Amino acid sequence: MRILLVEDEKDLAAIVRQGLEEEGYTVESAYDGEEGLYMAENLPVDLIILDIMLPLIDGLSILKSIRKKGMTTPVLLLTARDAILDKITGLDTGADDYLTKPFVFGELLARVRSLIRRKATVKEAVIRIADLEINTADHEVRRGGKTMTLSAREYALLEYLAYKKDSVVSRTDIVEHIYHEDDEMDSNVIDVYINYLRNKIDKEFKSKLIHTVRGSGYILKDQKA
Amino acid sequence: MINSIKLKFFVWFVFIFAIIFAGLGGFLHYEFKTFTLNQIDKQLSASFHTIASPIVLEASQGQLPMELWELAHIPTGDFSEKLSGHYYQVISPEGEILSRSPSLGLADEHLPVVPVSKKPILQTIIGPDKARVRLFSQSLDLSDGTIIILQVGNSLEDTYSMLKAIRDIMIVTIPAVFILSGFVGLIITKRALRPLKTFSSRINQITEENLSMRVKEEGLVTELSPLAASFNTMISRIEAAFSRQRQFLSDASHELRTPTAIIKSYHDVILNRERTAEEYRAALTKIGEAVNRMCDIINRILVISRLESKTIPLKPVSMDLLDVMKDVLRLIEPSADSRQIKTGLTGSHVDIRGDREGLTEVFTNIMENAIKYNRPGGGVDIVVSEDKPWAIVSVTDTGIGIPAEEIPKIFDRFYRVDASRGQTVGSGLGLSIVKAIVEAHAGKIDVKSAVGKGSTFLVLLPI
Numbered sequence: 001m002r003i004l005l006v007e008d009e010k011d012l013a014a015i016v017r018q019g020l021e022e023e024g025y026t027v028e029s030a031y032d033g034e035e036g037l038y039m040a041e042n043l044p045v046d047l048i049i050l051d052i053m054l055p056l057i058d059g060l061s062i063l064k065s066i067r068k069k070g071m072t073t074p075v076l077l078l079t080a081r082d083a084i085l086d087k088i089t090g091l092d093t094g095a096d097d098y099l100t101k102p103f104v105f106g107e108l109l110a111r112v113r114s115l116i117r118r119k120a121t122v123k124e125a126v127i128r129i130a131d132l133e134i135n136t137a138d139h140e141v142r143r144g145g146k147t148m149t150l151s152a153r154e155y156a157l158l159e160y161l162a163y164k165k166d167s168v169v170s171r172t173d174i175v176e177h178i179y180h181e182d183d184e185m186d187s188n189v190i191d192v193y194i195n196y197l198r199n200k201i202d203k204e205f206k207s208k209l210i211h212t213v214r215g216s217g218y219i220l221k222d223q224k225a
Numbered sequence: 226m227i228n229s230i231k232l233k234f235f236v237w238f239v240f241i242f243a244i245i246f247a248g249l250g251g252f253l254h255y256e257f258k259t260f261t262l263n264q265i266d267k268q269l270s271a272s273f274h275t276i277a278s279p280i281v282l283e284a285s286q287g288q289l290p291m292e293l294w295e296l297a298h299i300p301t302g303d304f305s306e307k308l309s310g311h312y313y314q315v316i317s318p319e320g321e322i323l324s325r326s327p328s329l330g331l332a333d334e335h336l337p338v339v340p341v342s343k344k345p346i347l348q349t350i351i352g353p354d355k356a357r358v359r360l361f362s363q364s365l366d367l368s369d370g371t372i373i374i375l376q377v378g379n380s381l382e383d384t385y386s387m388l389k390a391i392r393d394i395m396i397v398t399i400p401a402v403f404i405l406s407g408f409v410g411l412i413i414t415k416r417a418l419r420p421l422k423t424f425s426s427r428i429n430q431i432t433e434e435n436l437s438m439r440v441k442e443e444g445l446v447t448e449l450s451p452l453a454a455s456f457n458t459m460i461s462r463i464e465a466a467f468s469r470q471r472q473f474l475s476d477a478s479h480e481l482r483t484p485t486a487i488i489k490s491y492h493d494v495i496l497n498r499e500r501t502a503e504e505y506r507a508a509l510t511k512i513g514e515a516v517n518r519m520c521d522i523i524n525r526i527l528v529i530s531r532l533e534s535k536t537i538p539l540k541p542v543s544m545d546l547l548d549v550m551k552d553v554l555r556l557i558e559p560s561a562d563s564r565q566i567k568t569g570l571t572g573s574h575v576d577i578r579g580d581r582e583g584l585t586e587v588f589t590n591i592m593e594n595a596i597k598y599n600r601p602g603g604g605v606d607i608v609v610s611e612d613k614p615w616a617i618v619s620v621t622d623t624g625i626g627i628p629a630e631e632i633p634k635i636f637d638r639f640y641r642v643d644a645s646r647g648q649t650v651g652s653g654l655g656l657s658i659v660k661a662i663v664e665a666h667a668g669k670i671d672v673k674s675a676v677g678k679g680s681t682f683l684v685l686l687p688i
């Protein structure tokens with residue numbers, strides 16, 4: 001899942017980014033309102049974490065502008081003000097959630113997961129496909145009662161497929177949602193990671209869950225269902 | 226309890242009514258008594274003359290013994306009944322009783338003897354029936370040369386029993402009036418204080434949470450309207466003070482939130498898994514920077530609040546303002562040089578008294594702003610002058626200027642002119658401190674600015 005973080009405090013942006021990336025998210029950073037607005041409008045992301053007090057263009061204006069363009073990307077507002085009126089204004093402008101600085105990092109992660117789930121077809125923290133269980137809170141992946149060990153990138157790929165379960169996901173989608181915008185990408189890399197995943201998830205099991213859709217991409221699906 | 230207006234009114238009512246009624250009663254009693262005694266005396270005088278004239282007439286015809294006998298034996302009206310309260314008596318100058326009214330004679334009583342007097346003697350005596358008797362005695366010079374004394378008496382019992390009745394009535398009625406007046410007083414007070422109760426219940430609705438509420442003036446008695454008005458003025462002042470405090474608290478907490486968020490996030494993220502010593506060191510460095518930032522904000526807040534509450538005394542010394550400005554220039558020279566900004570200092574030597582450290586901070590702050598918001602290659606000019614009673618320092622820069630509507634706000638705590646211009650350096654407290662120090666010196670600070678051309682800060686200090 002790719003997250004756009006718009007925060008002008010560089011130190012705060014750095015640690016939030018680190019924390020999110022360690023959880024398997026791909027984070028794009030913007031440090032002022034202009035950059036933030038440009039990236040919000042032009043980068044495919046799954047969530048925007050938006051500070052309100054920003055140089056050049058404030059967060060609420062960015063929010064208003066992207067909502068006006070009909071973009072439905074979930075937005076989590078971050079702010080140093082906790083006046084009720086600010087929360088109301090923020091939510092009414094089109095924010096999906098609101099977090100006041102300073103925040104407990106665990107809460108930020110929980111809200112991020114909840115917002116990502118909201119757009120996906122899955123509504124629970126644990127996603128189940130046949131006997132495969134993906135716990136999005138602690139990143140534990142089990143199949144048939146057996147715990148799998150996945151790398152961060154593998155997990156991010158599996159989680160992305162799981163959120164979009166039963167629908168075809170193109171290679172471009174995968175690139176746009178689990179890689180950084182400026183990563184040097186070889187299109188084979190996706191196939192390589194899909195292979196790694198298949199080895200861990202499907203190899204020892206009779207029923208396969210990851211399927212290739214020729215010419216389109218991949219799908220995570222329980223074929224018996 | 227004695228502080229209660231109700232009780233005071235009660236006591237005053239009872240006290241005043243007591244005095245009025247006791248006074249009135251006493252006066253009436255006295256007047257009645259005097260009037261009645263006067264009436265009796267007149268009546269006695271009349272009776273005296275009625276009895277005296279036949280005596281004088283008969284004596285002139287040598288019929289005195291006959292007349293005296295008639296007086297003692299022929300019943301005439303009130304004087305005939307035994308101890309009727311109406312008496313007369315004729316005595317010789319030696320005190321011998323010559324004749325007396327049947328009212329005395331039948332009871333074998335006599336009136337006390339008095340000496341010869343040509344003027345009437347009026348006295349109150351204890352009479353034959355143990356009752357008080359008013360006695361009128363006067364001597365008569367008869368034509369045959371004899372002198373007799375005629376005494377006429379009238380019992381005062383009726384008068385005294387009337388007076389006693391009046392006193393009895395007063396003894397019963399006055400306390401009743403006291404009690405009644407007390408209760409009336411209580412009721413009146415209660416009614417009179419009712420508007421006050423309304424007023425206080427309206428005031429009671431105003432609390433810390435709804436300071437924007439005001440005491441409604443309509444429906445209040447006219448006497449309380451000014452009170453309500455002054456109360457409302459006071460509430461307005463309190464509200465303003467409260468909102469300043471609230472704003473300050475909210476601003477201060479806002480400023481502290483960002484560094485706190487940095488510290489909290491580093492703590493949460495870094496402790497989430499095992500790290501290398503290098504990573505821990507880097508995180509602690511960042512946390513340290515955030516802590517320093519917080520310390521700086523807190524220190525500045527403390528300085529301002531101390532200056533404003535006057536808990537740090539200034540250490541006034543004599544100094545030459547031009548010297549102070551030279552020191553300031555030396556301090557900020559490196560940052561001016563790094564932005565290629567030329568600084569100039571002109572003016573005369575002006576001696577003032579002030580806190581040197583504080584004033585150095587004032588001008589350093591102003592100079593830092595003049596450099597920070599200047600264009601590269603710009604200039605800052607300092608002029609020290611004197612315009613009694615003020616010493617004036619003007620700092621003029623060729624910077625970006627301050628929009629007119631922003632000028633009143635630049636001395637507010639945490640205010641940054643360029644919050645939306647990408648520069649958020651500094652705590653936003655610098656000019657607040659400047660203003661606080663200048664005002665602690667009983668000085669003034671003024672700003673003139675033109676956007677795009679530059680600003681002039683004028684600091685006026687008393688000489």
